[in-house]
Amino acid sequence: MKIVLISNYLPGASQSMIRYARMLEQHLSSRGHDVTLVYPPAFLGRAPFLRGSLAKWIGYIDMYLVAPPYLRWKCRGADVVHVCDHSNSMYLRCAGEKPHVLTCHDLLAVKAARRLYEGIRIKATGRLQQRWIASGIRSSQNLICVSEKTKEDVLALAPEIRAEIKVIHHPLNFDCRPAGADEVKRVLAGIGWPPNTEYFFHVGGNQWYKNRLGVLKIFAELKRMLRFERTRLVMAGKPFTREMVALRQSALPEGAVLEAVDISDRDLQAFYTGAVALLFPSWEEGFGWPILEAQACGCPVVTADRGPMKEIAGGAAVLIDPNKPGEAAGRVARGLEERDRLRAMGFRNAAGFTVDRAIDAYVDAYATAMRRKSELVGAQERGSR
Numbered sequence: 001m002k003i004v005l006i007s008n009y010l011p012g013a014s015q016s017m018i019r020y021a022r023m024l025e026q027h028l029s030s031r032g033h034d035v036t037l038v039y040p041p042a043f044l045g046r047a048p049f050l051r052g053s054l055a056k057w058i059g060y061i062d063m064y065l066v067a068p069p070y071l072r073w074k075c076r077g078a079d080v081v082h083v084c085d086h087s088n089s090m091y092l093r094c095a096g097e098k099p100h101v102l103t104c105h106d107l108l109a110v111k112a113a114r115r116l117y118e119g120i121r122i123k124a125t126g127r128l129q130q131r132w133i134a135s136g137i138r139s140s141q142n143l144i145c146v147s148e149k150t151k152e153d154v155l156a157l158a159p160e161i162r163a164e165i166k167v168i169h170h171p172l173n174f175d176c177r178p179a180g181a182d183e184v185k186r187v188l189a190g191i192g193w194p195p196n197t198e199y200f201f202h203v204g205g206n207q208w209y210k211n212r213l214g215v216l217k218i219f220a221e222l223k224r225m226l227r228f229e230r231t232r233l234v235m236a237g238k239p240f241t242r243e244m245v246a247l248r249q250s251a252l253p254e255g256a257v258l259e260a261v262d263i264s265d266r267d268l269q270a271f272y273t274g275a276v277a278l279l280f281p282s283w284e285e286g287f288g289w290p291i292l293e294a295q296a297c298g299c300p301v302v303t304a305d306r307g308p309m310k311e312i313a314g315g316a317a318v319l320i321d322p323n324k325p326g327e328a329a330g331r332v333a334r335g336l337e338e339r340d341r342l343r344a345m346g347f348r349n350a351a352g353f354t355v356d357r358a359i360d361a362y363v364d365a366y367a368t369a370m371r372r373k374s375e376l377v378g379a380q381e382r383g384s385r
Contacts, residue, residue, distance in 0.1 A: 001366060002034045004078040006071060006091050009040045009063050014085070016289075017105070019173060021084040027359045038074045040067035040088075068094055080366045089136025099373040101365055102140040106286025107153040108209060110134050117284075120208055134158075142369040144168050144362075146287045149307030164372060166365050169312070170287055171355040174265050176272075176296035184274035187267050191258055193232070201275035201299065203236040203268065209284040212244055214322050218279060218302075220251040221329035228333070233279075234271055236260040272297035277336060280309065281322035288312045292353055295346030300339055302332050314352075316345035 007021035008014045025037040043066050044058045071094035075081050081095035086104040113122045113130035122130065134157060137143070143163040145151040151167050185195040193199075200219060204210040215235065222228040232255075239261050240248070248257050260271070272278065278294040280303040291312045294301050303309040305319035313319075318335030320328035335342065 001363075002077060002079040003028060003036070003366065004075050004081045005035060005037045006075075006081065006083045006088060006094070007037060007039050008085055008088065009042065009059060009067075011042050011059055011062075014087075017085045017087075020103075020170070023171075023173060023355075024082070024084065024359075024362065027355055028362070031359065031363070033363075036074065036078075038071060040091075041070050064090070067091070072096060080369055082362075082366070086137055087133055089133050089140065092136055092140060097373075099142070099366075099369040100140070101142045101144060101369050102137065103144045103146065104137060104150055104154055105146050106150055106284075107134075107157060108284055108286065110137075110157065111153070117208075137161075141372065142166075142365060144365055146170055147308035148311055150286055152307070164368055166361065166368075168358055168361040168365065169353055170289070170292075171353050171358040172292055172296055172350065173289065176269060176293050176350070178298045179270040179273040183266075183270040187270040188274065190267075191234070191260065193258075197232060198230065198276055199232040199234050199274070200277055200279050201234050201236070201271050201294075202279045203271075203290050203293075204238075204280075204282070206238045206241055209282055211281050211283050211322055212241075213247060214281045214283075214325065215279050216244060216247050216251065216257065217325035218281060218320075218328050218332070219257070220247075221325050222332060223252065223256065225329070225333060231276065233257045234260055234275070236263050236268065236271060238262075268293070269297055272299040275299050277302050277318070277332065277339075279332075280304075281320060281328065282309060283322060285309060291317070292350050295350035298343050298347065300336060300342040301346060302328075302335070314345075314349035316342060316349040318342070 005021050005024055008017045021037060025035050029035045040063050042062055044062050071091055075095050075098055078098050081098050081100045083091050083102045086102060089102055092100055092102060110130045110133060111117060112120045113127040138158045138161055140163045143165045145154060145165060145167050146169060148167055151165055188195055188197055202215045204212060206212060219233045235257060240259055272294050277300040278290060280290055280301060282304055285308055288309050291301050291303055291309060295316060301313055301317040302320060303313055303317050304322045310319055318332055320331050
């Protein structure tokens, strides 16, 4: 099968989407498929002096004016074209008459542009862009959603959609497994903590839906309990916002919370392994990678009692209401009384999210897209006689 994968514009630095497309390229190629991974060309966006809003607008010229003819040319010999990120849904047209597949990771930005989240406002240009993306999603013939929650959001957005919709969960995106005791000691020594330090862990960016302020609030409530008065918190990912710094200073003891910025996969694995639990009280997610990563490393998971988090956790998590930090802390304390059971259940759940299972499902989705296109062409030919 000749497959063209259309990934993201590299200067845009959407690393998770680029990693996703490269994962598909690697494992589809290992199955013997003829795979071409294509990026929208950065003709203008390569200039090193570009910064800020200028870089963004120059990037739009590359993505929306320069890229389409190039992508159409790259799709010419394909049996099927897979646009790997719904934010590039406008590239479906580049497939021409070829069967195509679109992956929808989440509709958070589309919903935010429609003002469906209280307090979240998108600029006029952003709303226009998200309407364009939503239009592309509606036009898709074969749609892959990464969770049942994303599928529900698509059907709420476009109940009239006629696409074949499949849910394909992501596999674990690196070799997650429990790190050795020496690795845990190494990362703790690297931040100046003793090897027996007890800590909670969180990983995420500063997007509003990650609810990092909620992580601090829940941890502050846990610190009120005798059981956790000496426990600390590591928050990995991006640097703290001003609001996070202010909350840490006002609600938590000095040195109780550590920022670990942009850590490696190796360190991430060690932090998961040594943690009391992962605190992951997101308001929304498309999928929720850290849930699986933590489970695969033997780290109990605390996450929101809503989709897709509880879907991905598979019953192997302490489920909380992120709106109620005090109540959430109580549930964490009670849930961790069965820490060994949570770890065992987490290992079993994470073990089901395999690359082989995912690639089987993608190959099936491509075959379905090709069959549906063939049936449509056949019907049209019969109708013209």
